[in-house]
Amino acid sequence: xxxxxxxxxxxxxxxxxxxxxxxxxxxxxxxxxxxxxxxxxxxxxxxxxxxxxxxxxxxxxxxxxxxxxxxxxxxxxxxxxxxxxxxxxxxxxxxxxxxxxxxxxxxxxxxxxxxxxxxxxxxxxxxxxxxxxxxxxxxxxxxxxxxxxxxxxxxxxxxxxxxxxxxxxxxxxxxxxxxxxxxxxxxxxxxxxxxxxxxxxxxxxxxxxxxxxxxxxxxxxxxxxxxxxxxxxxxxxxxxxxxxxxxxxxxxxxxxxxxxxxxxxxxxxxxxxxxxxxxxxxxxxxxxxxxxxxxxxxxxxxxxxxxxxxxxxxxxxxxxxxxxxxxxxxxxxxxxxxxxxxxxxxxxxxxxxxxxxxxxxxxxxxxxxxxxxxxxxxxxxxxxxxxxxxxxxxxxxxxxxxx
Amino acid sequence: xxxxxxxxxxxxxxxxxxxxxxxxxxxxxxxxxxxxxxxxxxxxxxxxxxxxxxxxxxxxxxxxxxxxxxxxxxxxxxxxxxxxxxxxxxxxxxxxxxxxxxxxxxxxxxxxxxxxxxxxxxxxxxxxxxxxxxxxxxxxxxxxxxxxxxxxxxxxxxxxxxxxxxxxxxxxxxxxxxxxxxxxxxxxxxxxxxxxxxxxxxxxxxxxxxxxxxxxxxxxxxxxxxxxxxxxxxxxxxxxxxxxxxxxxxxxxxxxxxxxxxxxxxxxxxxxxxxxxxxxxxxxxxxxxxxxxxx
Numbered sequence: 210x211x212x213x214x215x216x217x218x219x220x221x222x223x224x225x226x227x228x229x230x231x232x233x234x235x236x237x238x239x240x241x242x243x244x245x246x247x248x249x250x251x252x253x254x255x256x257x258x259x260x261x262x263x264x265x266x267x268x269x270x271x272x273x274x275x276x277x278x279x280x281x282x283x284x285x286x287x288x289x290x291x292x293x294x295x296x297x298x299x300x301x302x303x304x305x306x307x308x309x310x311x312x313x314x315x316x317x318x319x320x321x322x323x324x325x326x327x328x329x330x331x332x333x334x335x336x337x338x339x340x341x342x343x344x345x346x347x348x349x350x351x352x353x354x355x356x357x358x359x360x361x362x363x364x365x366x367x368x369x370x371x372x373x374x375x376x377x378x379x380x381x382x383x384x385x386x387x388x389x390x391x392x393x394x395x396x397x398x399x400x401x402x403x404x405x406x407x408x409x410x411x412x413x414x415x416x417x418x419x420x421x422x423x424x425x426x427x428x429x430x431x432x433x434x435x436x437x438x439x440x441x442x443x444x445x446x447x448x449x450x451x452x453x454x455x456x457x458x459x460x461x462x463x464x465x466x467x468x469x470x471x472x473x474x475x476x477x478x479x480x481x482x483x484x485x486x487x488x489x490x491x492x493x494x495x496x497x498x499x500x501x502x503x504x505x506x507x508x509x510x511x512x513x514x515x516x517x518x519x520x521x522x523x524x525x526x527x528x529x530x531x532x533x534x535x536x537x538x539x540x541x542x543x544x545x546x547x548x549x550x551x552x553x554x555x556x557x558x559x560x561x562x563x564x565x566x567x568x569x570x571x572x573x574x575x576x577x578x579x580x581x582x583x584x585x586x587x588x589x590x591x592x593x594x595x596x597x598x599x600x601x602x603x604x605x606x607x608x609x610x611x612x
Numbered sequence: 613x614x615x616x617x618x619x620x621x622x623x624x625x626x627x628x629x630x631x632x633x634x635x636x637x638x639x640x641x642x643x644x645x646x647x648x649x650x651x652x653x654x655x656x657x658x659x660x661x662x663x664x665x666x667x668x669x670x671x672x673x674x675x676x677x678x679x680x681x682x683x684x685x686x687x688x689x690x691x692x693x694x695x696x697x698x699x700x701x702x703x704x705x706x707x708x709x710x711x712x713x714x715x716x717x718x719x720x721x722x723x724x725x726x727x728x729x730x731x732x733x734x735x736x737x738x739x740x741x742x743x744x745x746x747x748x749x750x751x752x753x754x755x756x757x758x759x760x761x762x763x764x765x766x767x768x769x770x771x772x773x774x775x776x777x778x779x780x781x782x783x784x785x786x787x788x789x790x791x792x793x794x795x796x797x798x799x800x801x802x803x804x805x806x807x808x809x810x811x812x813x814x815x816x817x818x819x820x821x822x823x824x825x826x827x828x829x830x831x832x833x834x835x836x837x838x839x840x841x842x843x844x845x846x847x848x849x850x851x852x853x854x855x856x857x858x859x860x861x862x863x864x865x866x867x868x869x870x871x872x873x874x875x876x877x878x879x880x881x882x883x884x885x886x887x888x889x890x891x892x893x894x895x896x897x898x899x900x901x902x903x904x905x906x907x
Contacts, residue, residue: 282657446746
């Protein structure tokens, strides 16, 4: 009996100690950082050594970011420095998650907006505030099989959407289970990119009437064409790398991470594929994604946090990061390094990043873009009429924006 | 021992459970009822002064919301087709397992129970391959007997059935165990008496086995109905409610509104509608049970 009591008391003591251990690290020289990439932990050691600061990195998987951020916003208990994906900026900034950095831009050399891609800066600004400093960027380009596209007369890949449609029709005629391209059915940015390339643009003041533009209709009818004519597969088919390798889907749009995916997953087509910038109709604009680092609104260590972000924004830091995890630097100077400038594939991303468009920076964008996918599905899968569906969609957007 | 000690003793034992229920079940229920009359979004979460009371506006909007009505329809579709199949199939499996030898029985018990404890994401990957249009095993097997390929997850109606099949396979294990336990607790004396009276196998099954298991059946049915009304995981990992909202369930719709669009007030209202449906369905079953109270 005595032993049991002792054991019990011992257990409680251990638990209390553990709890105490979790809440340590509140001294002057520690900053808490939330990030989505688990390479960050080792990456910051260099900074820690140089500045005698301890950086407590907590990695949040992308899938749990939302829950974690919501909890932090609701409770006011957050880190000092936080990484945020560009698409999340409006929602979290609107809820007051970030400290406004506008006044500090002149204080730190690496905060200068001219150092970064214009599109990346566009996604750090929300309603006149600067919520963070760009860290990595991301965009979409066209991946294509050079040999197969050469067979239909486009060895360099289709330059504009007319060529794209022509090449696609020829490719789809190769037989059963042969498609031209793998269009993402559940990527909400995709219809927007298509519309930008047809010369459309979203203007915040116009709300739902943005979607009355004939250019938008033209873009969406292209979108429909690709599924209607079987140029892109409607069902869940072959896994992408395999389909790219055997030629049944010789084109797709994707981001920089897929370079490695294809190199590792399909070594057999090593010299038979390439990337090129987006097809140009009116423009060849692609989306700008990526992430920024900002300061949590009630952080007590503003000075240290800003210094850390200043280090992250540095060209050399971002270049090191690229070598580590292949995420593209937002800092323009980093792109002058031969490792990026002379890489035949990654340099294409650099070129595409010069021509990007910022997705609408409004909190309703998530719902608006998801709904567009749903309405377009009614058209290409449910056989609804395009024009009247877009009319319904405008009603829906009006409703979303009025909430 | 004084009298008040006797009185307090039971409270002391059930206290922790009641406390946990209070904190983690009842409190959130009342909280979400409160939220459902407001327009709470992400901003309101940070700054409480921005939350407005809007009465029953959320509920009015819900019942005009085409997607929500579709998800109610889908949920009832899942329940009406899935529950009878799930209960009867696990009962049949339990009966078969009780007939075979010890070694076979324990092996297959393990096999049937496995899906219930397997991670849903792993299940989604495997079943995604099985249902795949291009190289799915199911369509391959059908092609061997010259049946055209079935659009497992590509057609709103077929996809519902595909998810039901997956959900039954996944949930059979637990119900099967409960049925097995009930089967093993039926006294052998009944069967011996029936043998002496010259009853055949069917008579024994319908007059002894089924009636003796009525409580287990009731329990399994109630929990299965509640589980299927909250059908969430399967469409979430397999189809995300598509194609054309054909597999969207109420629980998934609540998730989408609440955690994808940050529309907390609206999602809370929807979850309250689901809550009412679950309560009503459960009460109805208890009423039925009272009527044929034989045990």
